[in-house]
Amino acid sequence: MKLHLTVNGAATALEAEPRTHLADLLRDQLLLTGTHIGCEHGVCGACTVELDGAPARSCLMHAGSCDGATVRTIEGLVDDPVMALLCEAFSAEHALQCGYCTPGMLMTARDIVLRLPEADEDRVREELAGNLCRCTGYRGIVRALLAVLASRRRPGSGDPDSPLSGCLA
Amino acid sequence: MKPAPFDYTRPRDWSAALAALAAGARPTAGGQSLGPMLNLRLAMPETIADLRHLPGFGVIDQQRDCVRIGAGTTHARIEDGAVPGQVGAILARIARNIAYRAVRNRGTLGGSLSHADPAADWVTVLPAFPGHAIALGPEGERRIPLGCFVTGVFAVALQETELLQAVELPMLPEGTRFGHWKFCRKPGEFSKASACVLALPGSAPRAVLAALDQRPLVIDDAAALLAAPEAEAARIVEGLRLADPWREALARVALRNAAQEAA
């Protein structure tokens, strides 16, 4: 079937079997390999992307259902200010090792920061339940998220000169 | 883990959807239960009919004494408070503990109820409400009391030619009490025992005990349970003759805790 997607801001026309899931479409056809596949049954979170403005499992969205959707992947968020803060904090807190869970983890982390600005440690841990990491033991991830949440709660944190992106510079 | 081939259709109105269904298509809403089954080839439909673009599918409509929740309403919208009133607050609390946010963003109330996983949250909670599932079939609309909607493990009262269109719940009067408890080993996991109790002033409290690998147990008059949660929960669970002592213990705790909260 033919389908249309807007991926990272660009309108894209694709040809795919209806059974192909979004993660495979992004990876194999659009070469956006930052979206990873870890289980293909919705549990691990490695494939999490932003679909029509909210995080979703790309392994569970088959081509047909995606037609007309707007997708953002990790590659499309390189210039996003919240993502920049998160990347900086992930590196500082050693929140990644093999890096395989990382893109999905960052997609979820960004959603937590934007949706739950008041989240405390317990809430952060609970919200991370749908993203498995086998390497880090989560401490770095939780600390990185708490650091970003705290920095955004500080007065004046909205200003563009706030420290961004050590790792992205 | 890739699905067997299937065709995809996207009906734009309900009659087209019913026609697709009549032609053997498998409906899908959020795809959060069907998706894994497709990937694992546990489901191999020839055609999938995507309901998400049907008019009113995700619409929440507050009427005078009830709220009609479109089957396509996502768990996330319910979590975020899209359903008004105390009923909305109760549903929001339940929704928040379904799966993970990324799943809740797509998964729907109607999909969950139609799928009827014995451990699913709406399957536990909705039968306690004096409301209706609104089914739409070739003959028109049919109202099924929520307490009778789930008929077994992965089995519901829908005919093969019917779709679940909406769920209608009463606005809850002042003084309504609600209790809910479920056991999961980790957040987002399907529960291993869950129970809820809904007590509306002036009518018999209703209780549901679920997630026991069998049809949810609906207790139409749970007054005795509310009066003596510990003893009644033990008695009720004993009657189920569950094979696994751990699940039996959990069921007892679930029912008692839900009752204590609602008492």
Place this chain on the structure above:
Amino acid sequence: MTVSGKGVGASLRRKEDRRFLQGRGRYVGDIRPAGVLEVAFLRSPVAHARLRGVQKPAQGLVFTAADLLEIGPIRANSALPGFRASDQPALARDKLRHVGEPIAACLAESRAAAEDLAAACLPDYEELPAVSDMLAALAPDAPLIHEHWSENAFLETKREDEVADLDAIAAAKVRRRLRTARQSMAPIEGRGVIAEWDPRLEQLIVTSSTQMPHVTKSGIAECLGLDEGQVRVISPDVGGGFGYKGILLAEELVCAALAIRLGRPVRWLEDRLEQLTANANCREHFYDVTAWADAEGRLLACEVEAVVDAGAYSAYPFSACLEAAQIGSIFPGPYTLPRFRFRTVSACTNKPPILPYRGVARTGVCFAMETTLDALARQLGIDAAAIRAINLVPPEAMPYRNLVGKVFDSGDYPEALRRAVAAIDVAALRARQAAGETVGLGLAVFCEQGAHGTSVYHGWGIPFVPGFEQAQARFTPDGVLELRVGLHSHGQGLETTLAQVAHEVLGVDPARVRLVHGDTALTPYSTGTWGSRAMVMAGGAVAEACRQLGERALTIGAALLQAPREACVLRDGAIVQGEAKVTLDEVARTWYRRPQNLPREVDKGGLEVTAGYRPDPDTGTHSYAAHAVVARVDRETGAVVLEQYVIVEDGGTLVNPMIVDGQVLGGTAQGIGTALYEEMPFDAQGQPLAGTLADYLLPGASEVPDITIEHMVTPSPWTRFGQKGIGESGAIGPPAAIVNAINDALARFGAEVTDLPATPARVLAALAKVGAA
């Protein structure tokens, strides 16, 4: 540490983070060569059967064993006396020995289409009674899995110290039967292989998600009858290993043979269903432990019967017996055990072949030893800390050789225990217990032999023996330092830590150090990343290569300074004499671009050095740790909550403390999985019962508490910087410490958990057994 704060000892941020954070890591599944054929395997649906044949679909590329006779069997022998070798066919020939064993390779343009083909194949087999339990496997009438064997055992080892007299003298004696569950290591990235044939170089290029590219290369060459030079293995970014990717895969051999045969690239990516059901392959131990102690709790002896479920075949390279045989050598742990009697068996069952998972046998051994110690303490009415303190090897005995010949290099084990206990408010805990709360304190102390080398491995006689680890250090013409190592980094952060080592020696800024790894064509031979060896071995090798490179640079630099060599030193990335200096950049430029300025006595090898390293003695470093856990048990549901988790750890000199903490935390999370969540049950027919991550539970962020780590630093006297292998440590202690905490909480009921994982169901069953549920 160097003044720059970037050398050994610095918590430098990782150089590799950037690409991963931007989604630019490159894992095997990210690579899709033009014209690639995707493979799906038809796998055995049953655990034990005679295979008569496969009916292939009318159309499509399907290959069975009969079509791929060029692939020799995988054979991981051991030289240990009595070892029974098993030939593992890459595709099943006449027998099926576990669910998920590959039967046929099905190739198509997409994985989905390849799966369609696999679904259309009809295997024809006659089912045989399956052996799904390791103890049942050893029964005299058990069906034989390898029919020419006399019993279902790969190997038996024993030691026969006398214990018969002890019942009369000992103040306490306990006996426990304990079990650990079969697990799946479950890295988030599965395995994956791409094979291509390069006709120009007449070389097979296998890109594989492996921890040990060079060993894989040797194995592929061996099984396909190729020269080693005809095989190149590339291990790109790897999404977690933990031992799961330390194996020569049947799938690698099949893809390789097919790429040669078809002249097209061939790719197989393992999915989670395959991983869980065809490859749940670690940790399953049974122990029958008897221990005797005197009235103070001093251990008099242990007698251990241990069985390890080794699965159906001996996996390459570590073999089917590594784990069981290791039990005999490490059971005494960090204690001064005077007598030890054991028998271990590697049982053969209809399950996937066992692989060494992070911690290898230590996790099971530590669980058995530490729970037994607590049982003794309870019987004697003494404190869990006290019974450990009295038995631990004291610091003044270091280096210490124990009764089975293990040599501990350095450390203060009792101090680690003391600090771990001090971090817990024991009085408050006891008060809560007295008030009726079901809470408990659990301790575990253990040491981890890491980076063991030739002298340890040659006795095993498995397909490889680690020798000198090699590293290459070279300057490129712009003065960038390039390091090449044959082991692989898949989360350990070696791109950063080896740069720190180089910086320590040469002063080159870590930002100007590039690590090349994971490609047999580009790096010196290595046995790979496993056994907590990378930082000791590659760290030592890189330091040595850099040292030699520095010597060569010194000669050139001195000539450029027109100063005698002896008057010059290498400092902060420059050759310095007094105020004058020449940077290493300048030295590199001279060698490559202005050779006319080179001195006469220059080393003609240039600015490129390959050096080997092996610690002496090479019996391994012993890092050690004490874990202390406070756990709360819900008596009604059996649920366990970890309230506090403290680790006191000694990894010797820490090259990058942040990364060491990361290793320990990640390992501990896995250990928590072993302790409380992870289990692959098999039914009596040998069918695996957990096909998804909704059934096989991995710990998430809410299941892992905020762990506290305290470091002690006792440098190893035997390694280059005093570093000790510590990569596996975290995964060893948690099951022991957590179950001890649970059992402490249950002690007043007289209940005890003996099987892992300590699920709510098992906790409740333990209470029910004593009538306390």
